[in-house]
Amino acid sequence: MIGDRFSKLRAHACTLASGGFLSVAVLSMLPVPAHANDANLAFGFKLRLSEKAAAKLKSAHETITVWASFYGEPTREGEKHTDELGMVDLGKESFELPGQPGVVHITGKNAGGMKLKWVKGQPSVNVNLYTSRKSSGENLIECDLIDGEVKKVQAKPITVNCFLIGEHLESKSFP
Structure with missing residues (x-):
């Protein structure tokens, strides 16, 4: 069943998305492989940019920073290992992407491990995207937010839309 779903996604990868958002050809949308930690915290999502955001990032030679923070109750x-928000910090992952649409893979390799024993229930993740500030001291984009249980994020395909700040498009939160 999963293989069928990813085959269909691959077959449609070159189609332009509707609603004024650009898409790119995706060579592989296979699930991200599990890593050698206690739980598979890896997942992927599709990144789309509005036409204005894509043009601005391209002309400014700007990149996008992806910041994922894993946490749990x-x-x-x-309780003796909580942060200022009262949660257990399970680890973070951050990297830069070209300022263009594509598929983003979060490995989860720096998260979890022995800290998972300090968490009740399922671990969660918060993912934020913003410009890397190579061309401007200010963030140029606003993006949908991923914040919730990792298993729910892994369970369905997610498309994170980013647009220029001030474009007046409504952002969403997933899952």
Whole structure:
């Protein structure tokens, strides 16, 4: 079933998305492989840019920073390992992408591990995208937000839309 779904996605990867957003050809949309940590925290999502955002990032030679923070609600033992928000920090992952649409893979390789024993239930992730500030001291884009249980993020395809700040498009939150 998963193979069929990804085959269909691959077959339609060159189609332009509707609604004024640009898309790119995706050579592989296979699931991200599991890593050698206690839980598979890896996932992927599609990144789309509005036409204005794509043009601005291209002309400014600007990149996009992806910042993923894994966290969880503490167990009794985990309460002594919480951050300022009262959550257990399971690790972070950050990297730069070209300022263009594509498929983003979060590996989760720096998250989880032994800290998972301090978390009740499922670990969660918060993903933010913003410009890397190579051309301007200010962030130029606003993007949909991913914030929720990793298993829910892994369960369905997510498309994160980004647009220029001030374009007056409404952002969404996933899952």
